[in-house]
Amino acid sequence: xxxxxxxxxxxNMGAPMAKRLAEWPGGFxxxxxxxxxxxxxxxxxxxxxxxxxxxxxxxxxxxxxLNDEQVRSVVAELAAKAKPDxxxxxxxxxxxxxxxxxxxxxxxxxxxxVDAPVSGGGGAAEKGELAIMVGAxxxxxxxxxxxxxxxxxxxxxxxxxxxxxxxxxxRNMLTFTSYAAAGEAMRLAEAAGLDLQxxxxxxxxxxxxTGGPGAIMLRDDMSELTPDHWLYxxxxxxRGLGEKDLSLALGLGEVVGVDLPxxxxxxxxxxxxxxxxxxxxx
Numbered sequence: 001x002x003x004x005x006x007x008x009x010x011x012n013m014g015a016p017m018a019k020r021l022a023e024w025p026g027g028f029x030x031x032x033x034x035x036x037x038x039x040x041x042x043x044x045x046x047x048x049x050x051x052x053x054x055x056x057x058x059x060x061x062x063x064x065x066l067n068d069e070q071v072r073s074v075v076a077e078l079a080a081k082a083k084p085d086x087x088x089x090x091x092x093x094x095x096x097x098x099x100x101x102x103x104x105x106x107x108x109x110x111x112x113x114v115d116a117p118v119s120g121g122g123g124a125a126e127k128g129e130l131a132i133m134v135g136a137x138x139x140x141x142x143x144x145x146x147x148x149x150x151x152x153x154x155x156x157x158x159x160x161x162x163x164x165x166x167x168x169x170x171r172n173m174l175t176f177t178s179y180a181a182a183g184e185a186m187r188l189a190e191a192a193g194l195d196l197q198x199x200x201x202x203x204x205x206x207x208x209x210t211g212g213p214g215a216i217m218l219r220d221d222m223s224e225l226t227p228d229h230w231l232y233x234x235x236x237x238x239r240g241l242g243e244k245d246l247s248l249a250l251g252l253g254e255v256v257g258v259d260l261p262x263x264x265x266x267x268x269x270x271x272x273x274x275x276x277x278x279x280x281x282x
Contacts, residue, residue: 002026005147006049006058008074009092010037013118014064016125017091020151022046031055056081060144064091068098075102075113084110087144093117093172093245096165096252099135103161112140113161116148117168129153133171135164166252173249173263176242178213180266183222183273190222216274225275235274242270 003026007018010032021028022044030041031049038048049055056078063074071092078088088111090099099115106113114136124130132152134141141157148155158167182203189199196219203214216238218231225232246267253260271277 003059003147004029004057006030006055006061007064008032008052008055008061008078009064010034010041011064012122013091013125014062015040016122017062017064017118017130017151018046019044020125020128021147024147024150026059029055029058052077053081056086057083058086060087060089060147062089062091066092068094071098072102075106079106079109079111082109082111085112086110087112087114087140089114089116089144089148091116091118093168093248094165095248096162096169099165100162112136114140114144115161115164116144117164118152119168119171125151132156133158133164133167135159135161135166137161169245169249169252172242172245173260173266176246176270177262177266179216179238179242180270180273182213182217183269183275186217186219186273187222196220196222219275222275224277232276236276239271239274239276242274243267246270 005021005024005026005028007014007021007030010018010030015037018030018041022041027047029047029049030038031052031054032038042048052074055061061078063071065071065074071090071094075088090113099113103113114134116132116134118125118130118132120130128151130152131154132148133156134148135158137160138157145155158164186196186199190196200214200217203212203217206212207214225235246263250260250263250267253263
């Protein structure tokens, strides 16, 4: 608990996760390319870094950035200055091979690369209720678990580096496949003359008890959403996340020789089911 903690990437997920570490007893330093993202952390007493490299003196460093390319860039910049036994924790959902390759690449320097993707969304991050799937050597996992418990109520050791991401891909494949199925269910209900708002209320009621795809069942009809629709931006964002995670899961399926027919169908139909099909502009 006396290790210095660093956090890079203060976006929709990174910011609420990082705020839970603001009073970390060993000291806390944060960095984001956007000055406005850093400002709230100054008020919380965190040290503000001027570059990625300034965070490299922390003992444990979390990264929440957009994609594999950014992850590789940030890790390389940190590794150039980090001391041996530093733990770099990747929370971004990336290819499962990226964490494995980085772990092998920086092992000779004594730097531990951990993949620890999260599930639960920004609301769970603010409450400290995320599920965190960790790919790390067991001693490293035990070392960082107290920190991860600050923003996760469920912290799972999935296995060696790469295992956390593989678990996240399996979990998200289920989520986004269910979203595609919800679109199909609404088409069936509409054709049968049912009230989609009423069906949505029923499904969300039972979702609250058992979980399910009712979170996307919010529309009045199944027509394509227009850019001025209140759901358009949110569902376009969901489409991007879903297609990325389904593509990653399918890639993993090819590697391990598992056929994923529902994921194939979900990838093909998710955009239409959400009402935000691809155009030349999107």
